[in-house]
Amino acid sequence: MKTRAVRMYGEMDVRLDEFELPEIKDDEILVRVISDSICMSTYKLLQQGKKHKRAPQNIDTNPIIIGHEMAGDIVSVGKKWQEQFKPGQRFALQPALNYKGSLDSPGYSYEFFGGASTYCIIPQEVMELGCLMVYEGEAYYEASLGEPMSCIIGGFNAVYHTNKQNYHHAMGIKENGNILIMGGCGPMGLGAIDYALQLDTKPKRVVVTDLSDDRINRAREVLSEEMAKERGIELIYHNPNNFEDSKKTLLEYTEGHGYDDAFVYVPVASLVEEADSLLAFDGCLNFFAGPTDNTLSASVNIYNVHYINTKLMGSTGGNNDDLIEALDLSARKRTNPSVMVTHIGGIDAIAETSLTLPTIPGGKKLMYTHVEMPLTAIADFEELGKTQPLFKELHEAVSKTHGLWNAEAERILLKHSNL
Structure with a gap:
């Protein structure tokens, strides 16, 4: 064949x-x-x-x-x-x-x-x-x-916390805790937010950082603070560029407690270091982003590892x-x-x-x-649909789900290609 x-x-x-x-x-x-x-x-x-x-x-x-x-x-x-x-x-x-x-x-x-x-x-x-x-x-x-999504789920399942009484490892995020997702408005970060909001082991708060207001605004459209509130979770989007002291503000979101679980979705050493400095007692940092530089290193606070039981780990795949x-x-x-x-x-x-x-x-x-189709932004379907019937149909389909790709749109596309 x-x-x-x-x-x-x-x-x-x-x-x-x-x-x-x-x-x-x-x-x-x-x-x-x-x-x-x-x-x-x-x-x-x-x-x-x-x-x-x-x-x-x-x-x-x-x-x-x-x-x-x-x-x-x-x-x-x-x-x-x-x-x-x-x-x-x-x-x-x-x-x-x-x-x-x-x-x-x-x-x-x-x-x-x-x-x-x-x-x-x-x-x-x-x-x-x-x-x-x-x-x-x-x-x-x-x-x-x-x-x-399985990679994201694997990352959440891989974080852990310990009990000083018996040293048992409790796998997964801390219930009613604070989650920090750094570099979190890219595709994998959005999947992580979506997953965090539906967990049975529910966090109290999810704080998401990104350097782009455009990416944050798009994230808000599909995963809003109101949606999170309906599920009993506080969701906060945070652009460090908009704050004089971003690190201080990030800590203030948690009333000074710090973050029980932190995920770094961009392979940048400074983000790892910042996330490490924001960990709460028994906090766990998952460096999720896969670097291509095999010499990438970051400084972590070993004092905190010893005295406040912080943890650094990484996960890849599911x-x-x-x-x-x-x-x-x-x-x-x-x-x-x-x-x-x-x-x-x-x-x-x-x-x-x-x-x-x-x-x-x-x-x-x-x-x-x-x-056969050039790479096309879903946001461009409406304009393209003014002259191309396929994109008109696709735009009408995604409009039913607030601009998100859906099963109806897939069926339209596959039917157009005789599948």
């Missing part, structure tokens, strides 16, 4: 190719990819090429398919898995494999397995690890965005349970992964979008691999 896929050949060298897939083996599964959202980690991969720890050394002759936030349909199932999976089922994928100590992952390491494709082959280790999941939700994009939780929360409408998405595009836009991702404003770029 022929597939079209965006493949990496080296540093900042990606190309949209058409090529033949091999016949699947008895322990493999052939899938049709429908949606794939672009992750900043893919840009970091392109920056490093062969130097990336997950990339094979022969990508110049055996290029890998990029993309790992994928969803679609199962097309053909090898004999080994025919009792568990059936053609026609929709799938979601947990790409953080960690198979027998290997770092190989879809979107980084495989010649025939990646999300930026029309069809690809899922190898046996994915099923063996339980990382291929049948998805019964309404829209493909929600399954694609389940992967980044596990199967995190993805299951992400898909369940989305299906029950407790979270809305659409808050992360600001742009839609087709397979012909994936290469350029991936290469220039840091320069493109807004949130997640959601791509449909059987669609």
Whole structure:
């Protein structure tokens, strides 16, 4: 079977190719990819090429398919898995494999397995690890965005607190505590706010920092202070540029208590240091943002580590349970992964979008691999709809959900592309 896929050949060298897939083996599964959202980690991969720890050394002759936030349909199932999976089922994928100590992952390491494709082959280790999941939700994009949401959920599950009486570790955020999300109005930060507002272990307060008033204003549109208040949580957006003493104000929000859980979503040493200085007793700091600089360092207050029990840790990716939780929360409408998405595009836009991702404003770029469409901001649908019927329909659909991408809009787009 022929597939079209965006493949990496080296540093900042990606190309949209058409090529033949091999016949699947008895322990493999052939899938049709429908949606794939672009992750900043893919840009970091392109920056490093062969130097990336997950990339094979022969990508110049055996290029890998990029993309790992994928969803679609199962097309053909090898004999080994025919009792568990059936053609026609929709799938979601947990790409953080960690198979027998290997770092190989879809979107980084495989010649025939990646999300930026029309069809690809899922190898046996994915099923063996339980990382291929049948998805019964309404829209493909929600399954694609389940992967980044699972990373966010994993970050919340990984923070911990300790009890001086018995030293037991209590995993997860502190109930009725203060959460600080630094650099929090990008796509992953928005997902984190959305998740924090629906937790059963409810925080008292969530404070979100960002240096852009435009990003904060957009965050307020989709995750408002009023929405948080209805859920019994105080939500505060904070631009440090607007305060003479930002750190002092951040501490004042907590009545001087400090932050029980802090998440840093931008790989900047000064943010780590500031978050560390704002921790409460037994506070935990999760450095979530993945840096490309392997020498990145920051100073932390060791005195506080010793005397007020502060903690510094990091998390990356999610596990199967995190993805299951992400898909369940989305299906029950407790979270809305659409808050992360600001742009839609087709397979012909994936290469350029991936290469220039840091320069493109807004949130997640959601791509449909059987669609030909330039990367387009959802905010531009209305204007484009004045001359193009497709965008008129898409604008009417997203207007029903306050400008957020939704299942109706996805159906319109896929029908337009004869899917």
